[in-house]
Amino acid sequence: MNIATTTVPGHAGEHHGEHYPGGILRWLTTTNHKDIGTMYLTFALIMFFVGGGMILAVRAELWQPGLQLMQPEFFNQLIGIHALVMIFAALMPAATGFANWQIPLMIGAPDMALPRVNNWGFWLLPPAAILLTLPFVLALFGIGDGALATGWTFYAPLSVQGGLGVDFAIFAVHILGVSSILGSINIIVTIFNMRAPGMTMMKLPLFAWGWLITAFLLIATIPVLAGAVTMLLTDRHFGTHFFNAAGGGDPILFQHLFWFFGHPEVYILLLPIWGLMPHVLSTFSRKPIYGYKAQVWGFIGIGALSVVVWAHHFFTVGMPVPALIYFMFSTMLISLPLAVLFFCWIATMWKGAMSFETPMLFATGFIVLFGIAGLTGLVLADVAADAQYHHSYFVVAHFHYALFAGGIMGVMTGVYYWLPKWTGHMYSETLGKWHFWLTVVSFNLTFLPQFFLGLAGMPRRIPDYALQFTEFNMISTVAAFALGLSQLLFAYNIWKCVKGGPKASDKVWEGAEGLEWQLPSPPPHHSWETQPVIK
Amino acid sequence: MKNLVRLAPLFAALSPLPALADYKWNFPEPVTPVARDTLNIHNEFMLIITILFVVVFAIMIYSMVKHRKSVGHQPAKFTGPTGRIQWFWAIVPFAILLFIDFVLMGIPAVHAIIDMEDTKTRADMVLKVTGMQWKWQYEYPEAGVKFISTMSTPREQIENKAAKGEHYLLEVDNPVYLPVGKKVRVLLTATDVIHTWWVPQFGVKRDAIPGFLRETWVKIEKPGIYRGQCAELCGKDHGYMPVVVHAVPEPEYLAWLDTKKAEQAAAAGGADRAWSKDELLAKGKDVYEKQCSVCHQPEGQGMPPAFPALKGSKIVTGPLLSPEGRIIADSHVDRVLNGKAGTAMQAFKGTLNDVELAAVITFERNALGNSKGDMIQPAQIKSLR
Numbered sequence: 057m058n059i060a061t062t063t064v065p066g067h068a069g070e071h072h073g074e075h076y077p078g079g080i081l082r083w084l085t086t087t088n089h090k091d092i093g094t095m096y097l098t099f100a101l102i103m104f105f106v107g108g109g110m111i112l113a114v115r116a117e118l119w120q121p122g123l124q125l126m127q128p129e130f131f132n133q134l135i136g137i138h139a140l141v142m143i144f145a146a147l148m149p150a151a152t153g154f155a156n157w158q159i160p161l162m163i164g165a166p167d168m169a170l171p172r173v174n175n176w177g178f179w180l181l182p183p184a185a186i187l188l189t190l191p192f193v194l195a196l197f198g199i200g201d202g203a204l205a206t207g208w209t210f211y212a213p214l215s216v217q218g219g220l221g222v223d224f225a226i227f228a229v230h231i232l233g234v235s236s237i238l239g240s241i242n243i244i245v246t247i248f249n250m251r252a253p254g255m256t257m258m259k260l261p262l263f264a265w266g267w268l269i270t271a272f273l274l275i276a277t278i279p280v281l282a283g284a285v286t287m288l289l290t291d292r293h294f295g296t297h298f299f300n301a302a303g304g305g306d307p308i309l310f311q312h313l314f315w316f317f318g319h320p321e322v323y324i325l326l327l328p329i330w331g332l333m334p335h336v337l338s339t340f341s342r343k344p345i346y347g348y349k350a351q352v353w354g355f356i357g358i359g360a361l362s363v364v365v366w367a368h369h370f371f372t373v374g375m376p377v378p379a380l381i382y383f384m385f386s387t388m389l390i391s392l393p394l395a396v397l398f399f400c401w402i403a404t405m406w407k408g409a410m411s412f413e414t415p416m417l418f419a420t421g422f423i424v425l426f427g428i429a430g431l432t433g434l435v436l437a438d439v440a441a442d443a444q445y446h447h448s449y450f451v452v453a454h455f456h457y458a459l460f461a462g463g464i465m466g467v468m469t470g471v472y473y474w475l476p477k478w479t480g481h482m483y484s485e486t487l488g489k490w491h492f493w494l495t496v497v498s499f500n501l502t503f504l505p506q507f508f509l510g511l512a513g514m515p516r517r518i519p520d521y522a523l524q525f526t527e528f529n530m531i532s533t534v535a536a537f538a539l540g541l542s543q544l545l546f547a548y549n550i551w552k553c554v555k556g557g558p559k560a561s562d563k564v565w566e567g568a569e570g571l572e573w574q575l576p577s578p579p580p581h582h583s584w585e586t587q588p589v590i591k
Numbered sequence: 592m593k594n595l596v597r598l599a600p601l602f603a604a605l606s607p608l609p610a611l612a613d614y615k616w617n618f619p620e621p622v623t624p625v626a627r628d629t630l631n632i633h634n635e636f637m638l639i640i641t642i643l644f645v646v647v648f649a650i651m652i653y654s655m656v657k658h659r660k661s662v663g664h665q666p667a668k669f670t671g672p673t674g675r676i677q678w679f680w681a682i683v684p685f686a687i688l689l690f691i692d693f694v695l696m697g698i699p700a701v702h703a704i705i706d707m708e709d710t711k712t713r714a715d716m717v718l719k720v721t722g723m724q725w726k727w728q729y730e731y732p733e734a735g736v737k738f739i740s741t742m743s744t745p746r747e748q749i750e751n752k753a754a755k756g757e758h759y760l761l762e763v764d765n766p767v768y769l770p771v772g773k774k775v776r777v778l779l780t781a782t783d784v785i786h787t788w789w790v791p792q793f794g795v796k797r798d799a800i801p802g803f804l805r806e807t808w809v810k811i812e813k814p815g816i817y818r819g820q821c822a823e824l825c826g827k828d829h830g831y832m833p834v835v836v837h838a839v840p841e842p843e844y845l846a847w848l849d850t851k852k853a854e855q856a857a858a859a860g861g862a863d864r865a866w867s868k869d870e871l872l873a874k875g876k877d878v879y880e881k882q883c884s885v886c887h888q889p890e891g892q893g894m895p896p897a898f899p900a901l902k903g904s905k906i907v908t909g910p911l912l913s914p915e916g917r918i919i920a921d922s923h924v925d926r927v928l929n930g931k932a933g934t935a936m937q938a939f940k941g942t943l944n945d946v947e948l949a950a951v952i953t954f955e956r957n958a959l960g961n962s963k964g965d966m967i968q969p970a971q972i973k974s975l976r
Binding site: 121122123124128129132200201205206207211213214216217219292300301302306307308341342343344345346347348349350370372373374377380381384385388389391392395396398399402405406407408409410411412420423424427428431432434435438439440441443444446447448508511512513515516517518519520521522523524567 | 615616617618619625628629632633636637640643644647648650651654655658659660661664665666667668669670671681684685688689692693696697700701703704705707708748749750751755757758759760761779783784785787789791794795796797798800801802803805806807818819820821822823824825826827828829830831894896897932933934935
């Protein structure tokens with residue numbers, strides 16, 4: 057991409073006499089994309105530890121057969137809330153935080169297009185997180201019987217039967233959905249209208265492209281989820297029978313609606329990461345991105361396919377043979393655009409001059425481990441073998457390779473990559489490398505054994521298990537605690553970097569390309585007051 | 592080497608059972624044609640994806656080693672394939688992938704699906720499986736035999752107060768028997784929430800959905816005892832819903848079926864005689880422990896709010912029947928027979944016989960801290976159905 061800047065606004069923010077409220081009011085009322093991005097990222101980090109704490113309690117219970125720490129009801133609550141917290145309150149806000157910070161910087165815009173919507177989009181999140189977790193607290197006071205205990209999938213009729221935790225989770229999902237849709241509208245409007253002059257869609261940075269597809273997927277699928285949980289709400293309280301066969305409904309209808317949202321959701325979480333990867337790989341390979349157009353079309357292809365494959369999440373419900381074959385082959389077809397991305401990532405590295413700073417370590421770790429997720433996903437698509445994998449720990453391992461290695465490690469890549477730009481300080485490279493290696497080793501030790509547990513026949517979502525599963529569960533539990541503790545290094549490194557550290561240059565990384573690296577580190581309050589012109 | 596020997600006790604202390612033989616790395620031994628097919632497909636697929644993984648990441652790791660700044664590699668500038676030869680090599684991997692997806696994996700997969708879903712042709716018998724919180728009911732429609740199978744692992748083992756048995760959590764009071772070498776069409780449904788019937792060695796996993804019938808089939812080739820469990824989160828005791836199948840030669844199966852029939856006839860015959868209160872209380876205690884105590888708890892204290900207490904309950908201590916001898920809406924008898932919609936309280940009318948129903952109702956009214964003093968006869972239940 058050829059970039060010619062007309063101005064380098066290094067002094068913006070001071071000279072137009074705006075007054076910002078101080079203290080808490082600043083954060084409550086801010087409409088600045090950087091402030092809001094920071095709040096999204098901070099919120100995501102906090103919720104990452106909340107969700108992680110829940111699952112460590114689960115892993116502790118699974119250390120040995122028998123019930124040691126908790127009753128099955130509580131166990132069921134922890135697994136479902138863990139998933140909802142990690143997906144909706146950690147991964148999605150982290151990606152939105154990236155978008156807020158980076159999209160204006162990368163496309164040469166002064167701010168997001170709809171700043172007030174942006175503010176509201178964020179401030180909807182804390183109430184939703186409280187709604188999700190409040191039932192745990194209420195139960196301590198004898199109100200209700202705890203949080204949602206159906207797993208994050210809300211399957212009816214189990215969720216029709218559940219206690220007030222289900223209602224709380226339904227409303228939390230509504231609020232989170234509104235927040236996501238507002239964020240998506242803002243991103244789409246910003247990308248379509250506020251690009252620097254000369255930045256055509258085919259010169260748009262890939263990170264923005266990835267987010268653009270995510271935003272469209274969110275707008276397409278969140279309403280379906282909202283509809284499904286609303287139908288569940290009316291089934292629970294207002295006498296409808298959408299999911300009750302006795303009233304002419306069908307429990308499987310819920311699964312169709314849920315996964316019509318749920319499968320695209322996987323790509324909603326991953327597309328921003330796939331958008332980020334080529335930037336990081338190109339920076340640390342000191343070589344331009346390979347196959348830009350192919351990647352754009354890969355994103356579009358995956359986005360389009362993602363809404364027509366949902367039923368592979370419930371092959372065991374007893375579908376007609378033609379439906380099984382259709383959903384199997386359409387799912388397998390996703391491997392093609394995904395392979396395009398892998399090909400381009402590796403080709404970007406090929407014949408570069410690579411160096412392995414922390415973001416590059418996370419990026420390469422991401423590619424390998426996400427490769428495992430992709431390949432096991434390919435075999436899961438096969439209906440016959442899926443009958444064995446489905447509902448077993450094999451699936452648990454698979455989607456943690458997709459969403460921890462693919463999602464969370466991708467977010468970590470972005471944090472290390474952009475943190476010097478955001479704070480103006482370098483983070484500690486030594487701590488970053490320790491964090492990477494501890495994370496990668498303990499992650500694999502946690503989840504590789506779970507593939508074998510699944511093959512041997514251990515169902516997911518059970519608080520207690522047969523003796524033959526003991527050894528692998530012990531390994532998994534020990535490693536999970538190591539994985540959890542390693543993340544404290546991450547938090548500490550960020551904290552240290554925010555507080556101070558060696559000054560980061562504007563470009564930060566030797567091989568960095570793109571508009572954001574032409575701004576000072578940290579960038580001024582309003583990023584591009586005069587838009588750069590792209591040739 | 593010496594260091595390793597010195598470290599051996601450390602390894603032994605760190606891992607509970609380090610013997611490799613104890614770890615299971617793949618599917619258990621298949622005993623049906625479907626399971627064998629599944630295992631073959633799985634092994635083939637694992638081989639394919641392992642090769643893909645190794646080849647792709649060997650290229651990447653080669654690049655990571657060779658194309659480093661620290662070894663002085665100068666970065667190239669290309670951004671895409673140029674020229675016919677490069678385009679050719681850029682397209683080849685995708686052609687290979689398409690071939691793998693739709694031919695190498697796709698064709699055996701389609702065959703396996705068609706075979707797996709072939710539930711109707713040449714079936715020798717039917718087994719109906721009904722999932723309910725948290726037990727399985729098995730029914731042999733041709734023979735008219737029907738019974739409930741619940742986990743038999745004692746509570747003490749789960750609570751770590753007793754040593755765990757060999758088949759901890761995978762043992763039941765009434766295993767289901769199936770003849771070896773016969774194609775069994777399995778029909779599945781559920782009474783409350785969705786359950787999933789899964790026996791790994793059969794290669795069969797199928798959801799049991801309330802209000803609908805689903806089907807699958809098994810043809811067991813080898814006698815033995817096969818264990819599995821519910822695979823769909825179905826509430827509190829989802830982890831305690833095992834499936835145990837005894838696969839036996841046909842004569843043995845038929846003999847077992849005859850015993851079951853006789854047992855059932857004896858139980859049904861009991862409905863026509865008058866039962867004494869003590870008899871009902873003894874029988875009722877037995878039924879209560881198997882069917883009710885999971886939720887309402889052994890002492891009847893329940894686990895409110897999801898599972899109400901029976902001790903001192905307004906419903907249990909309310910009137911038994913109307914003066915005309917009919918069921919009163921929302922009364923004790925109504926609840927036990929018809930359940931309560933939208934809760935875990937299921938209708939026991941279909942799963943318990945007249946004697947069991949009369950016994951458990953009588954028991955609940957006169958034990959667990961209740962002392963209504965009244966009783967209901969199996970014959971009354973029979974007429975109320």
